[in-house]
Amino acid sequence: MEQSDFRKFEEDARSGDIEQYCTKTQMASLSDYEKLRYRNMKKNYEMMVKMGLPAQKPEFMKKQIKNPSTKQTDFASEEEWKPSSSKQNIAQKPTFMQRSKKKRRVKHTDDSDEEWRPSSEKAKKSANPPVFKLLKKTRKAKSEKIEQTCADEKSRKKEENKEVHRYPQRQLPRTNYMYLEVPDDDEFIYCEDCEREYEGDCPVHPCIHIYDSKSTTKSEERSMETLPEGLSVRESRIPNAGLGVFADQTFQQRSRFGPYEGEVTTDPDKAHSTGYAWQIHTDGTTSHYIDANNKIKSNWMRYVNCARNEDEQNLIAYQYKGQIFYRSFKDIAQGTELLVWYGQDYGKDLGIDRLDIKSLLKPRYINGEGRHCTYRVVE
Numbered sequence: 001m002e003q004s005d006f007r008k009f010e011e012d013a014r015s016g017d018i019e020q021y022c023t024k025t026q027m028a029s030l031s032d033y034e035k036l037r038y039r040n041m042k043k044n045y046e047m048m049v050k051m052g053l054p055a056q057k058p059e060f061m062k063k064q065i066k067n068p069s070t071k072q073t074d075f076a077s078e079e080e081w082k083p084s085s086s087k088q089n090i091a092q093k094p095t096f097m098q099r100s101k102k103k104r105r106v107k108h109t110d111d112s113d114e115e116w117r118p119s120s121e122k123a124k125k126s127a128n129p130p131v132f133k134l135l136k137k138t139r140k141a142k143s144e145k146i147e148q149t150c151a152d153e154k155s156r157k158k159e160e161n162k163e164v165h166r167y168p169q170r171q172l173p174r175t176n177y178m179y180l181e182v183p184d185d186d187e188f189i190y191c192e193d194c195e196r197e198y199e200g201d202c203p204v205h206p207c208i209h210i211y212d213s214k215s216t217t218k219s220e221e222r223s224m225e226t227l228p229e230g231l232s233v234r235e236s237r238i239p240n241a242g243l244g245v246f247a248d249q250t251f252q253q254r255s256r257f258g259p260y261e262g263e264v265t266t267d268p269d270k271a272h273s274t275g276y277a278w279q280i281h282t283d284g285t286t287s288h289y290i291d292a293n294n295k296i297k298s299n300w301m302r303y304v305n306c307a308r309n310e311d312e313q314n315l316i317a318y319q320y321k322g323q324i325f326y327r328s329f330k331d332i333a334q335g336t337e338l339l340v341w342y343g344q345d346y347g348k349d350l351g352i353d354r355l356d357i358k359s360l361l362k363p364r365y366i367n368g369e370g371r372h373c374t375y376r377v378v379e
């Protein structure tokens with residue numbers, strides 16, 4: 001399918017009717033993004049049927065609601081097409097920070113029929129994924145402690161999501177590692193221009209990789225020495241934030257930096273304590289952390305500060321094949337400080353209240369690949 005056709009198809013999908021498959025309450029609980037996703041699934045299915053292609057009916061479409069008062073299970077929870085591993089680990093309530101787990105993905109191939117992967121294929125793929133081998137090993141070896149911590153964190157998030165608090169909220173543990181919601185599969189990269197994901201990278205708008213400078217030092221200077229050409233570290237423009245990274249030249253949109261270097265740890269307490277650790281996910285759960293606290297073992301990315309609002313944010317962090325990269329989603333002018341979003345918990349710890357996260361017009365540029373599309377309210 002031509003790209004322009006695909007765009008038109010996506011626009012048409014926004015007007016698709018999914019109301020017949022859920023109750024009013026379920027409808028109201030879905031974010032606009034979720035609604036769009038279900039509409040897209042419905043349209044995809046209908047289009048494939050129309051084209052005479054073998055298509056598997058999305059699970060949610062099989063359960064048409066005749067009587068809205070009939071008790072139903074949660075609409076979103078009926079997504080049997082979701083890989084079970086990711087499904088277990090995803091909070092049921094859609095939140096702004098919750099990345100869409102089922103987006104249009106395009107595999108790198110010349111065969112345009114690959115654009116839509118039916119759920120059964122996806123399920124097969126998840127059952128035997130070609131990647132994450134290294135992480136899976138790490139996962140097997142991970143201590144009970146980390147599993148417990150992840151379980152604690154999930155129940156804490158569940159608590160936070162409750163709309164009515166019958167008891168005063170207890171003091172929550174400090175969460176100061178940086179956090180990304182990562183899906184079951186981190187080998188896809190979102191393209192802002194095409195508004196969809198590609199395996200590896202967008203063939204039309206590929207990232208420009210900015211390589212670290214080589215460092216031979218084994219001293220504390222190492223992290224600074226790895227600074228790529230065109231960047232410098234100096235005092236941040238953000239009051240009391242310490243050092244920050246500045247552009248000494250213009251960096252185009254889709255400049256990619258990384259990976260974020262540091263020590264790998266499975267100890268959440270250690271990761272919590274430093275303020276330089278990114279959380280890494282495998283199959284939707286935390287598997288380990290990359291902690292850049294040690295300057296001898298980390299690179300320059302440890303100096304990138306947290307954006308206080310969407311306007312000043314110019315980088316998004318994302319996990320790709322078990323590593324963290326930063327990518328510019330707009331041109332970065334010379335003299336500008338590079339700023340990324342660390343995640344809501346860390347943001348809160350820094351006293352940053354991202355109003356754009358809470359507003360009805362959802363943020364366009366947060367972390368992860370689902371957050372930085374040009375978001376539109378479609379109702």
Ligand SMILES: C[S@@+](CC[C@H](N)C(=O)[O-])C[C@H]1O[C@@H](n2cnc3c(N)ncnc32)[C@H](O)[C@@H]1O
Pocket residue numbers: 236238239240241242243244275276302303304305306307308350352
């Ligand atoms: C990953 S480090 C960033 C580099 C750090 N500025 C430095 O000098 O090493 C994270 C720490 O930087 C500071 N920081 C980052 N963004 C900030 C912000 N928006 N406001 C205040 N402090 C910030 C906080 O002290 C935080 O714990």
